[in-house]
Amino acid sequence: MQNSIFSTAREFARRGVQYAVLLAVxxxxxxxxxxLLSTAMKSGAxxxxxxxxxxxxxxxTLENFGRVFESLPFVTYFFNSAIVASVAVICNLxxxxxxxYPLARMSFAGKNAxxxxxISTMMLPFxxxxxxxxxxxxxxxxxxxxxxxxxxxxxxxFGIFLMRQAFLAVPHQxxxxxxxxxxxxxxIWWYIMLPLVRPTLATLAVFTFIGxxxxxxxxxxxxxxxxxxxxxxxxxxxxxxxxxxxxxxxxGAILSVIPTIAVFLFTQRFFISGALKGAVKG
Amino acid sequence: MKPGNIIPVAxxxxxxxxxxxxxxxxxxxxxxxxxVEFWTMQLSPILDDYINGSxxxxxxxxxxxxxxxxxxxxxxxxxxxxxxxAAGTAPDVANLNPQFSSKxxxxxxxxxxxxxxxxxxxxxYFTNVWEANRLNGQTFGVPWYLSTNVAIYNxxxxxxxxxSFPQTLEDIPEIGRSIKQATGKxxxxxxxxxxxxxENYVLLGGKISSELPGYGLREDAVRELLTYYAAxxxxxxxxxxxxIEGHQKSVDLFQSGELAMLLSGMQMLPxxxxxxxxxxxxxxxxxxxxxxxxxxxxxxMNLVVPTQTDYPREAFEFxxxxxxxxxxxxxxxxxxxxxxxxxxLNDPFFEMTDPDDRFQLAxxxxxxxxxxxxVLLPPLKNYSRLRTAFVRQTQRTMLGELSTEEGAGKIIxxxxxxxxxxxx
Numbered sequence: 001m002q003n004s005i006f007s008t009a010r011e012f013a014r015r016g017v018q019y020a021v022l023l024a025v026x027x028x029x030x031x032x033x034x035x036l037l038s039t040a041m042k043s044g045a046x047x048x049x050x051x052x053x054x055x056x057x058x059x060x061t062l063e064n065f066g067r068v069f070e071s072l073p074f075v076t077y078f079f080n081s082a083i084v085a086s087v088a089v090i091c092n093l094x095x096x097x098x099x100x101y102p103l104a105r106m107s108f109a110g111k112n113a114x115x116x117x118x119i120s121t122m123m124l125p126f127x128x129x130x131x132x133x134x135x136x137x138x139x140x141x142x143x144x145x146x147x148x149x150x151x152x153x154x155x156x157x158f159g160i161f162l163m164r165q166a167f168l169a170v171p172h173q174x175x176x177x178x179x180x181x182x183x184x185x186x187x188i189w190w191y192i193m194l195p196l197v198r199p200t201l202a203t204l205a206v207f208t209f210i211g212x213x214x215x216x217x218x219x220x221x222x223x224x225x226x227x228x229x230x231x232x233x234x235x236x237x238x239x240x241x242x243x244x245x246x247x248x249x250x251x252g253a254i255l256s257v258i259p260t261i262a263v264f265l266f267t268q269r270f271f272i273s274g275a276l277k278g279a280v281k282g
Numbered sequence: 283m284k285p286g287n288i289i290p291v292a293x294x295x296x297x298x299x300x301x302x303x304x305x306x307x308x309x310x311x312x313x314x315x316x317x318v319e320f321w322t323m324q325l326s327p328i329l330d331d332y333i334n335g336s337x338x339x340x341x342x343x344x345x346x347x348x349x350x351x352x353x354x355x356x357x358x359x360x361x362x363x364x365x366x367x368a369a370g371t372a373p374d375v376a377n378l379n380p381q382f383s384s385k386x387x388x389x390x391x392x393x394x395x396x397x398x399x400x401x402x403x404x405x406x407y408f409t410n411v412w413e414a415n416r417l418n419g420q421t422f423g424v425p426w427y428l429s430t431n432v433a434i435y436n437x438x439x440x441x442x443x444x445x446s447f448p449q450t451l452e453d454i455p456e457i458g459r460s461i462k463q464a465t466g467k468x469x470x471x472x473x474x475x476x477x478x479x480x481e482n483y484v485l486l487g488g489k490i491s492s493e494l495p496g497y498g499l500r501e502d503a504v505r506e507l508l509t510y511y512a513a514x515x516x517x518x519x520x521x522x523x524x525x526i527e528g529h530q531k532s533v534d535l536f537q538s539g540e541l542a543m544l545l546s547g548m549q550m551l552p553x554x555x556x557x558x559x560x561x562x563x564x565x566x567x568x569x570x571x572x573x574x575x576x577x578x579x580x581x582x583m584n585l586v587v588p589t590q591t592d593y594p595r596e597a598f599e600f601x602x603x604x605x606x607x608x609x610x611x612x613x614x615x616x617x618x619x620x621x622x623x624x625x626x627l628n629d630p631f632f633e634m635t636d637p638d639d640r641f642q643l644a645x646x647x648x649x650x651x652x653x654x655x656x657v658l659l660p661p662l663k664n665y666s667r668l669r670t671a672f673v674r675q676t677q678r679t680m681l682g683e684l685s686t687e688e689g690a691g692k693i694i695x696x697x698x699x700x701x702x703x704x705x706x
Contacts, residue, residue, distance in 0.1 A: 047558040049537035071327060130361075135369040143371070217358075221365045224319075224352045226326070236355045241324045242549055242617040245556050 033257075039250035040064050048246055064251035068238070071248060074255065076227060077234035081213055082259070084146055084230055088153040088212040089205050096159030096204065097167075097197070101189045103160065104167035105175065115164070122157045126217065134221050144224045153212050159204050166200035167193055202270030209263050231256040316593050318600055319350045319373040321363070323583070326353035332616055340603050347596050367391060372588040374597040377426065380415060381477070383584050384661030387422035393587040396421050398598040406607070407622050411582050414657030417492065422661075423584030424601050425622035427613065429547035430580050430651045431570050432644050434554070438564040439467055439542040448543070448571050451485060452510065458519020461542055469519045469542045471535060472511075474673050475528025477659045481579045483507045484658040485572045492660050496698040497668070504690040508679045515680040525677050537561065545570060547581070548644035549618040567640050569647040578655035582622065618645070620652055664700050671696035 035055070041064070042048055042057045068074055102108070103115050133152060134143070142148030170193060178188050194201070216232040223229060235252040238245070325333060337349045352373065354362050360382055366372050367386075378386075386392050396404060404412065407425050415423040435447055443464035445457050458469035472478050484490060488503035514520045523531060533550065535541040537558040544550065548567075555562045570578045585605065587597040603609065610621035611629045618641070621627065627649060634646045662668055672693055679689035 044556070045559055047537070047539075047560050049534055049539075049558055051538040051540050131365050131368045134365045138369045138371055217361070220355065220358050221362055224350075226353065233355070237324070237326060237353075239324075240326075240328050241356055242328055242552075242619075243556070244553050 036250045036253055039247060040254050042247055044247070064247045065255065067248055068252045068255060072234050072237060072252070073227075074234065074252075077229050077231045078256075078259075080146070080228060081230040081232075081256075084149050085209050085212040085259075087146075088150045089208045091150065091154035092156060092159050092208045093201055093204060095155035097163045097194060097201070098189070099155065099160045100163030100167055101193060104164045105193075106185075118157045118160055122161070130217065130221060133218075137222055143222050144228065145222075146228065148222050149219055149228075149230070152218060153208065153215075156208070159208065162200060162204050162207075163197065166197040170196050199270040202267040206264055206267050210260055213260055315346055315348050316596050317348045317350055318375060318593055318596050319352065320600065321352045321354055321359070321373040321376040323354060323359050323377045323379075324356040325377075328617060329613070332613060336604060336609060336612075340600060344596075344599070347600070349600060367588065367590065370590060372590040374587065374591040374593055375601055376586050376588065378423070378584050378586055380423065380582055380584055380657065380661055381665055383415065383423045383586050384417050385665065386586070386588070387417045387420070387661070388663055391588055391590075392422040393589055393591075393594050393598075394420050394422065395424050395587070395598060395601075398587075398594060399424075399602065403602055406625065407605070408580075408624060408652070410656040411580055411622055414580075414582065414660055415584060417661045417663070423586040424598075424605055425582045426585050426605050427583050427610065427619035428580055428622050428652060429549065429620060430578055430648050430655055431545045432548060432647045432651070433568045433570055434536070434544040434546060434550065434644075435566045435568065436536065436539065436542050436561065436564050437566045439465055439539075447566070447568060450571050451482065453571070455510070455513040455517040455519050458514065458542075459517040462518035467540050467542060468521045468535065470514065471520060471524055471527075471529075471532030471541055471544075472514070473527065473529035473532055474525065474677065477669065478529070479507070479511070479676050480669070480672055481658045482510075485577050485579070486510060490659060490662070492662050496694065496701050497662055499694055499697050501690050501694050504693050505686050508676060508686040508689045511676055511680050512682075512686060525680065547618070548641065548648050551641050551644055552618065562640075565640060567644045567647065570651060573647070573651050573654075577658070578651040579658040580652060580655045582657060620645075620648055624653075662701075664703065667700050668697055671700065 041060045043059045043061045137148045238249045238252045411425045443461040491498040536544040585601045607623040607625040611626045675689045675692045678684045
């Protein structure tokens with residue numbers, strides 16, 4: 001009886017420590033976002049640099065969010081980001097899964113070498129590729145266009161790697177049965193493989209969406225026309241050379257991350273299992 | 283058609299659609315009209331009406347020229363410009379700071395304005411500022427708008443410590459010590475992210491010249507500067523984070539009421555009013571502590587013309603229009619800047635009508651300093667390496683890793699070595 005009480009108490013303490021650590025980690029991650037939200041909701045009469053810092057706004061207001069729409073063509077930027085991110089996600093899912101399927105399930109000379117070369121490109125930072133990529137885009141007349149904005153995100157080495165790992169986990173018997181039924185490779189990819197790797201597709205969609213939605217450097221380099229700006233470029237304009245109202249910047253930043261949160265919430269039931277796919281079987 | 287067969291068709295259709303939709307816009311001359319691409323540093327949206335209005339005015343007066351305005355984030359101008367230069371699509375006119383302009387000028391990437399502008403126009407700008415845009419005997423930019431630092435004090439902190447405002451930079455360590463002891467707050471934040479340590483070297487009596495060997499750095503003057511910085515650190519006048527943070531941190535600290543003084547341009551006053559409204563009544567504006575000695579720094583923003591342009595003549599004509607005294611006065615009425623043409627200052631707008639108005643006071647001090655000051659840190663070859671060497675040895679001396687003699691010796695030897703190598 002006494003042993004049971006001790007064991008329950010020990011278990012209770014263990015859980016308590018676990019939850020305390022998890023809570024601290026959660027606070028560390030969500031803290032900056034909450035701070036941003038707090039700044040966005042502070043009124044003009046409040047010192048946002050107050051010492052010690054005040055987390056809870058004295059007179060919470062949504063006025064700053066309205067001012068963002070007055071200061072910028074926010075809807076245009078939002079629409080541009082939505083188009084670019086949506087098309088990039090569709091292209092990435094399509095092209096990466098098309099490229100990954102033969103690398104995972106077909107035998108041909110140089111397969112491993114191709115995969116290795118693809119993977120090795122992941123080690124090159126974008127800053128290194130930026131200028132050659134921009135030169136190519138200019139040569140092709142793609143600068144200052146949505147197409148030029150989407151192309152670098154349309155098929156990524158990471159996406160091919162992730163999809164290849166997912167295809168490798170599908171049992172061979174399913175593919176063999178389909179072959180016996182006279183189904184061609186393309187139909188196997190579409191009707192059998194893709195439905196089975198849906199969690200990985202969702203994961204890749206989330207990763208791509210977050211990457212494209214938050215991308216600042218490539219749109220900065222390739223776009224000149226402000227009417228084609230995506231949200232990160234647009235929100236950046238809120239902090240001007242002659243005026244930095246941090247409440248406005250914070251409100252703009254909050255508005256710009258809402259779609260990312262929405263996409264994650266919408267796909268999270270697939271996301272966790274899909275994210276683990278890349279970690280096993282190689 | 284089965285879905286499996288639709289996919290390749292859909293991919294092709296999507297590609298064609300996007301290609302058509304993309305409408306890639308290369309710079310073209312339509313109907314004999316010359317297009318001049320004009321890049322500015324984060325002037326939008328506050329100056330949208332002014333810039334667009336000026337462009338319309340210019341285009342009406344010059345029907346054969348079309349101006350394409352592109353506004354770029356301040357922090358990202360260098361990356362965007364370098365990419366465009368590498369791809370051969372540099373703008374015709376760009377708004378740059380002198381240090382980055384000089385870096386481009388080192389590689390011969392900028393046109394010399396004096397080859398395109400008459401001497402009368404050249405003389406219409408402040409001579410001390412025009413001269414600062416010169417590297418290896420060649421001018422590389424036209425000064426546009428200017429700024430000079432004034433002293434912005436938090437009176438409440440000084441009163442709490444019963445301390446007076448510093449009259450010179452050298453007064454700060456002792457005043458800072460008493461403020462730290464009485465209030466626990468800091469006095470000054472000389473950032474290490476820009477040219478401030480080198481500017482302070484000149485303010486304390488040193489000289490930097492691109493014409494002299496080792497850029498004219500004197501060991502005794504460097505030692506004096508390092509002694510000053512070490513005293514600032516030791517007295518508690520500056521926070522420890524000064525070693526790793528830049529000017530923005532000083533602004534944040536001042537707005538939080540934790541810093542007693544801020545040396546910054548007058549454009550900071552509206553920001554403080556907006557971000558820390560309760561602080562504004564405690565603010566006192568005075569001239570820069572060393573202004574009496576006629577040594578104040580002028581920060582300039584330039585307009586440059588890259589050599590990649592096909593239309594240098596049209597580009598300089600547009601620059602002449604944008605930097606004319608009238609246009610600069612118009613701009614100064616909208617945003618807190620100082621014009622680069624002395625004639626602009628004759629406009630009644632620049633007269634002080636209310637001495638109790640902090641902003642007018644700051645502008646009056648700034649104008650006074652503009653007339654007597656200069657660009658203390660001239661354009662230097664290999665500037666980034668020189669700055670890094672100067673800053674690193676100053677930081678090591680502040681931390682006590684080097685004596686002031688050792689620090690000064692290292693700075694001199696580093697600068698001599700760097701000044702002798704080719705541009706990198």
